[in-house]
Amino acid sequence: MSVTVATTSSPPKASTGRRQVLAVLGIMAAFSAPTSVIAIKTPAWEAQDEPDHVQNVEVLAAGHWYRIPGSLLHQRSSGVSTRSRFISNELHQPPLYYLLLAAYQRLIGLHSRAVDPGPASFLSLDARRGLYLHHSSSDHRFVLYLRFPNVLLGILTMCLTFLAARLISSDPWTPVIAAAIVAFVPRFVFISSFVTNDNLVNTLGAGLAYAGVRAARPPGRLWVIIVAGLLGLLVITKLSALPALIVLLPVLVARTGWRERTRALAAAIAVIVAVGGWYLIQNDVRYGDPLALSASKHYLEPIGGLGTFGPYVVTNPLRLILYDVPSRIWWEFWHASTMPPYSWPWPASALLWGLMAFALAGLLNRSGANLPRSGVTRAQLTVLASLVLAAFASVWLVAFNTAAYDARLALVGLPALACLAGLGLEHRKVPLRLLLPVAGLGATLVAIYGDVLSVHWNP
Helix, strand or coil, X not given: CCCCCCCCCCCCHHHHHHHHHHHHHHHHHHHHHHHHHHHHHCCCCCCCCHHHHHHHHHHHHCCCCCCXXXXXXXXXXXXXXXXXXXXXXXXXXCCHHHHHHHHHHHHCCCCCCCCXXXXXXXCCCCHHHCCECCCCHHHHHHHHHHHHHHHHHHHHHHHHHHHHHHHHCCCCCHHHXXXXXXXXXXXXXXXXXXXXXXXXXXXXHHHHHHHHHHHCCCCCHHHHHHHHHHHHHHHCCCHHHHHHHHHHHHHHHCCCCHHHHHHHHHXXXXXXXXXXXXXXHHHHHHHCCCCCHHHHHHHXXXXXXXXXXXXXXXXXXXXXXXXXXXXXXXXXXXXXXXXXXXXXXXXXXXHHHHHHHHHHHHHHCCCCCXXXXXXXXXXXXXXXXXXXXXXXXXXXXXXXXXXXCCHHHHHHHHHHHHHHHHHHCCCCCHXXXXXXXXXXXXXXXXXXXXXXXXXXXXC
8 A cells, every 4th residue: 555645836945045046146147247248338437427426536545535625726636636627526425435435446456546538529529429539448447447346236235125025025036026126227237337326325225125124123123223324324425315314213113112212213313423423523514514515505506516507496396396306207217318329218117117016006905914924014114115205205305406316316215116016016926026127127238238339439
């Protein structure tokens, strides 16, 4: 008499874990390839504001401390011994990102050098060959050393997104989908290829998503401190990310009892001040206010850093709030082409926004009874939602101060948005769950061809 042993149809946890790791490694490779192609194929300085960000790095690598100049006469070198006539419009930025890159540059033995992109074509010449008339291979080799650490920051952002999604879902593939959504947003891929402090901001945003969902799960006292520390790091990386401070609210509400909440708030404030307070004090001593708003405005207006060569005034706030900013987010969040040969088509934005709406709509069908089964609590959902809202609010905030506001500022909330989207897709069939990341990857490849490979760069 034979005995038949029943077997389960679900794979063992170890097998699922291995496939999960392989999937993440595949996403990392699929992300690294296009970002590396963009970094290698784009000549030095052709990325948006890259010369300005690199100059900040070079000032620090040369052993000086950059500062907002009091007049245009002192803007040329900002501490670097050079004959360059290049005028940076990023000297008002907080220093953390530049300090890290400068330390990396010193560590690998790369000498500081002048940033001088040379004459620009603007709109008077054939811009299909790039903004600058001459591209130096020496400059390109130098900038590549600074570009590739940004690819690593992009990978770290994706991995932190994966870990955050794994905390809120018992489904093994929801974290993979969330990571893939982040990795294949065209704007994120392009930004990760160049030197810009947005990359560190995005990584810190992913860290906030992870630490926030940990802190929202009691007791989580240590994670409240970590959330506060990350917020302090954001303060000294980019001031446009200040709305992210609202993430503290749902984290504190998740504490049990007002006494515990008060203690957590006091500890959080102390950590934020300890991490980022020195920069605010420096601004107050040097420029007269903690955010250096007046000094930045006085410095940026003459060089067009506010988007115009004159005072920037919002004449119609209602139009700005209800139309100008939303339309720019619609067009620029997924990608923004800076080269005339290729323009980001509206159907691409419509497709990606539609797929994102489809993913988030899945959250509306989840009843309160289903939340514990999926591994997520209302407090954790609130943390992620608040980070997303704060990220988009930063675009509106900057829009009231400069015409040069950009939807890329909202990418600090992309990891949290991807976690919510992955959770909303959790109960969909696999082909439907893959639609958004696959569409993003396809759009990325098209954007690379239009913005990089099809441009006949100046020699």
